[in-house]
Amino acid sequence: MLAKRMQLWKATQAALTMNSTANKGATQMFPTGGSSRDMHLSSSWSNQLTTRVMLAPPSPLIPLYSSAAAGGLRYASSKTDVPPNMESAKELVDLPAIPDAPIPPAIQNISTDPESLMETIDMAGEPTFASIGLGGWSPVGMVQNCMEFLHCTWDIPWWGTIAIGTIVVRTLIFPLVILAQRNSAKMSNNMPQMQVLQLKMTEARQSGNAIESARYAQEMMLFMKEKGVNPLKNMIVPLAQAPLFLSFFMGLRQMANTPVESMRDGGLFWFTDLTLADPFYLLPVITSATLYLTIELGTDSARLSAANMNTMKYVLRALPIVIFPFTMNFPAAILTYWACSNFISLGQVAVLRIPAVRDYFKIEKMVTHPPSALPAKKKGFVGGMKESWDNMKITKEIEERQQLDEIRFAKAGKGPLVKTYKYDPTKPPVQGAASPTGSLKPPSKEQ
Known part of the structure; x- marks a missing residue:
């Protein structure tokens, strides 16, 4: 093993000697400071020498060695016992220079100015909402x-x-809930009297008596004003919650779709990623x-058991089932808000x-009226829908009759007079003409 290493060392020294001799000869033939033509000749001679050395037959195994004195060149020999002469170098490999390490690009978005940094990064070290749109x-x-x-000032997790x-918003609209509850209790306690007037108004409208219908409607308004009841007050809370719900829904959806990176681990329990849908559909x-x-x-x-919500309650009861296929794909952030709002309502x-x-x-304390005390009897969902359909048909027929009467009245007022007598009653009868009474004749003087 030592003998082989000595032979390889001798071959390397021979290659270095050959290279130094070649460089010395090139320097003597083409000294420094010559013209551009001399430099061109020197380059051509070096290329020819390199080409001749490269044309040597390749060897199956070519060990490579390097040296700082070789000027970045590596020499190889296919023989293990090569004498230190010119024939020891069989191949000359000129490797390209190793490029310098790339310089990382400068970050242009982040400035060293403290004001610019505050506009880009918030107190929690996250990008501000303004910087991400x-x-x-x-x-x-x-x-x-x-x-x-809330999230950045007190370092509260997103859930x-x-x-x-949600709690803050629902607390702000709690006075409206109290107002709706008061109105609901008053309507429930005065329901029998209101149903009597409502039935009379409906019968008058179905019979086509617009005067009676208007009179009963006026009585209904006076009665509700006297009792401090207004059906529209029951709609105050839904009308106030609708814009708030839409604002939270759209805001949280934009935050999840952007996304806000900290929301990816800002959930709770099984829904840790608030930007994705709940994988367990819980x-x-x-x-x-x-x-x-x-x-x-x-x-x-108002309670859905009230008579004025007899038809609407079935529609509202089917709403949770209808929206379930859509809420399955909502981000967990939206459903977190929705579930919190529903739990607050149940707590209220x-x-x-x-x-x-x-x-x-x-x-007011709500009075429970027995079914026999209410003029309007419960008819169930099918009966209520059938009654509503019949009322719609009757109302349509009445409107068509009124329109037809108006058309006939206008046509009779603008058209020619219709002759209803055989003679003009404003003029005396003609002598010898037939009497309008038929066989009856006026008595003569002789008689």
Whole structure:
């Protein structure tokens, strides 16, 4: 093994000697400071020498060796016992120079100015909503700004931020819930008298007596004003919640689609990623179940068992089932808000059923009327739909008759006079003409 290494060392020294001799001869033939023609000849001679050496027959195994004195060139020999002469170098390999390490590009978006950094990065070290296209002065943008403030100022996880925002919003509209509950209690207690007037008004309208229908409608308005009842007050809470729900829905959807990177691990329990849908479909189920209970108990408006909600309650009860296929694909952030809002509604109905709480908010105690005391009898879903359809047909027929009477009246007033007598009653009868009474004749003087 030592003998082989010595032979390889001798071959390497011979190659180095050959290279130094070649360089010395080239320097003597083409000294430094010559013209450009001399430099061209030197380059040509070196190329020819390299070409001749490269044309040597290849060897099956060519070990490579390097040396700093070789000027970055590597020499190889196919023989292990090569004498130190010119024939020892069989191949000359000229490797290209190793390029320098690339310089990383300068980051242009982040400035060293503290004000610019504050505009790009918030207090939690995350990109601000303004830098990623969120926020603003629209209702959706203001919801996003409030969420960002809660999350960054107190370092609250995103699920807690959404829950706190929902609680704050529902607390602000709680006075409207109290107003709707008071109106609902008054309507339920005065339901028998209101149903009597409503039935009379319906019968008058179906019979085509517009005067009686208007009179009963006026009586209904005076009665409700006297009792402080207004059906529109029951719609205050849904009308107030609709823009808030849409703002939260669109704001959270934009935050999940952008996405806000910190929301990827800002969830809770099994829904850790708030930017994706719930993989176990538990959040959609919880949302639909709580929505059904909210509608059934009537936490924010009149109870669905009231007669004025006889038809609408069936539509609202089917709503949670209808929306379930759509909520399955919603991001977990949206369903977190929706489920929190439904739980708050259920908590409100539990609190507002306490007698002491109802007395404190001046909500009347609801009187339970037996079915026999109510003029309007329950007819079920099918019966109610059939009655509504019959009322619609009757109302349409009455309107068509009224339009036909108006057309006939206008035509009779503008058309020619219709002759209804055989003679003109404003003129005396002609002598010898037939009497309008037929066989009766006026008595003569002789008689």
